[in-house]
Amino acid sequence: MGEFIDAVLSFPAVVFSFLLVIVVAYWLLVIFGLTDLDDDLPWLGLGGVPAGVSVSLMVALAWFFSLAGGALSLPGLLVLPVAVFAGWLGARLIALPLRRLFPNTRQPSRHDFVGLHCVIRTGQASTDFGQAEVTAADGSTAIVQVRTTGTDHLKSGDNALIFEYDADGEFFFVMPYEREH
Incomplete structure (x- = not known):
């Protein structure tokens, strides 16, 4: 367990570990009804899915890829942009089927x-x-x-x-x- 904590707290995973803590706090607020799921983020290519879900997916996947890159002893400055891109791409692929779960509530104007x-x-x-x-x-x-x-x-x-x-x-x-x- 100590090796895992060391990996989570070492560069580049530590960048996304901090963001993952924020994501977990956000979902706790949603669970307890202190905030709502917000609008989507079409500019990220993740339109149709609430921003909280999209960003959570992206951060979790980027954290995973940065953790894997660190475990493989790849250079941190190389792992960081690759993890961000892989997180975005993975979130985009996961968001496609999720769109059906989040119908567009915006009324036409x-x-x-x-x-x-x-x-x-x-x-x-x-x-x-x-x-x-x-x-x-x-x-x-x-x-x-x-x-x-x-x-x-x-x-x-x-x-x-x-x-x-x-x-x-x-x-x-x-x-x-x-x-x-």
């Missing part, structure tokens, strides 16, 4: 359409009337109310870009858009 391409479906779109078809990120389509700022003239079939949502009028402002193919 009309603001999700801002920045998307649309196609004018009425005879024209002007400052006081117009409709366009927009395709959401999930592939579904919707017909939405659109308006121009007054300087743009859009007709049926024209491509447009949704650049703002007016919550009071419940319509989107659009401008001409040349779609890249």
Whole structure:
């Protein structure tokens, strides 16, 4: 047991041992209801799984790989980045099937359409009337109310870009858009 403690407290494993203590403390807080699982971390490639789960997986795996690298007497400065990468990759692979356990609780919003391409479906779109078809990120389509700022003239079939949502009028402002193919 003494050898294990020595390995855990030696470089490079000690870096992740400290982080592992923080992870354990976090899960104790979750268990006792003092905190909740938080949002996901899509920028880590671990989207769809709460950040607490993602980071915990990453830290635990990085700790394991750094411990194994130290046990194999590999240079610590080499083991550290390899352990971080292996921890991230392992957490990403584990997170893929876990996504089904954590359904997306975020409600869709009309603001999700801002920045998307649309196609004018009425005879024209002007400052006081117009409709366009927009395709959401999930592939579904919707017909939405659109308006121009007054300087743009859009007709049926024209491509447009949704650049703002007016919550009071419940319509989107659009401008001409040349779609890249």
